[in-house]
Amino acid sequence: MSLSTSRRLALLTSASLALLAGCGSSPDSADGTNTSDRVAVVASTNVYGDIVRRVGGDRVDVTSLISDPDQDPHSYEAAPQNQLALSRAKVVVENGGGYDDFVDRMLKSGHDDSAAVINAVEVSGKAAPEGGELNEHVWYDFPTVAKLADRISAALAQADPGHAAAFRKNAAAFKAKLAPLEAKEARIKKEHGGEGVAITEPVPLYMTEASGLVDKTPPAFSEAIEEGDDVSPRVLQENLALFSGRKVEALVYNEQTSGPQTEKAEAAAKAAGIPVVPVTETLPKGKDYLGWMTANVDALAGALAT
Known part of the structure; x- marks a missing residue:
């Protein structure tokens, strides 16, 4: 957004x-x-x-x-x-x-x-x-x-x-x-299409959508996080319920814009045994684009397979 x-x-x-x-x-x-x-x-x-x-x-x-x-x-x-x-x-x-x-x-x-x-x-x-x-x-x-x-x-x-x-x-x-990256996404879609995931921001949505996954995050939560706004208590609880109720299979977490509310989401996911997939907006040190995206897609596939 x-x-x-x-x-x-x-x-x-x-x-x-x-x-x-x-x-x-x-x-x-x-x-x-x-x-x-x-x-x-x-x-x-x-x-x-x-x-x-x-x-x-x-x-x-x-x-x-x-x-x-x-x-x-x-x-x-x-x-x-x-x-x-x-x-x-x-x-x-x-x-x-x-x-x-x-x-x-x-x-x-x-x-x-x-x-x-x-x-x-x-x-x-x-x-x-x-x-x-x-x-x-x-x-x-x-x-x-x-x-x-x-x-x-x-x-x-x-x-x-x-x-x-x-x-x-x-x-x-x-x-x-x-092409191999798109093939990996297609394989995730074949094996996990329709499964729910949560995000902290829209950063990875093109990847998760191409993989056939459904974003279950309350829009007001991810929008507030991206805009740097506070999340209302009601929306925060609605988001945390995704993890306590095991309504999602993974949390895809933007490491570059973490804060108290996203950290609560991460903690709730880990407490519920739901894998956390970290992503970033810029290249990590020592990575090129292809290596970075390969690691991202592989991490997503690995999280869904657990």
């Missing part, structure tokens, strides 16, 4: 203040400086940065604005070196859907529209359901990531036409490695 208006305004305000005050950041490279003939690319998170590397190989110089696995992307504060990296980028990859609005804000403030900007939500073609909000965590949707690889290949080919064939080849190889 997309950020609330108040959270978006707070995020944009903090980004502006950071630009003025010179707050620190955590990009993969210090300032996006590209001293070679490689294509300079800026990605909003290291998830997209890694995908760019899979497609671009040694022909890209990638700066990921958010790369700290302990950083909550929703509360990220942009820094001056981010603006510098964006000003030099030939390609920019953002999530969109209200997730990383600070990227668009900095692009506009830099008055540079020469970079090819790839918006993953737009690539996905996904829209908010009637009466609901968009789940913007599209990197957990493997068909979307396959489309994104092709879009990145096309953008890199435009920036570096001499290596277009290599980019296409790399994108095809990357997409081929997504």
Whole structure:
């Protein structure tokens, strides 16, 4: 689900203040400086940065604005070196859907529209359901990531036409490695389709839905957690009853935005002997996208098999 208006305004305000005050950041490279003939690319998170590397190989110089696995992307504060990296980028990859609005804000403030900007939500073609909000965590949707690889290949080919064939080849190889992940989801669906799970936030929903699982979480609970709001006592008890009543087979838990109310859910799940599957929004240290998602899907399958 997309950020609330108040959270978006707070995020944009903090980004502006950071630009003025010179707050620190955590990009993969210090300032996006590209001293070679490689294509300079800026990605909003290291998830997209890694995908760019899979497609671009040694022909890209990638700066990921958010790369700290302990950083909550929703509360990220942009820094001056981010603006510098964006000003030099030939390609920019953002999530969109209200997730990383600070990227668009900095692009506009830099008055540079020469970079090819790839918006993953737009690539996905996904829209908010009637009466609901968009789940913007599209990197957990493997068909979307396959489309994104092709879009990145096309953008890199435009920036570096001499290596277009290599980019296409790399994108095809990357997409081929997504196929086993979709096969794992299909296997979970065959074995556990229709079973209930609980979540703390909508982060993993594309993965659980593709696996045929049903989210039993009270919408007011996951929405409040994502928006940083308090959960009412009634909704909290309704959520905890999922575990005490053994109405779900697993809890899929976003480790990057834990707090007292999500910790109560985790404790209730463990007390009831219900497996907890931790997930994150950015790459854990030492993981690439494919290895990370393989671990996520395997952990989900393992939890349901217990």
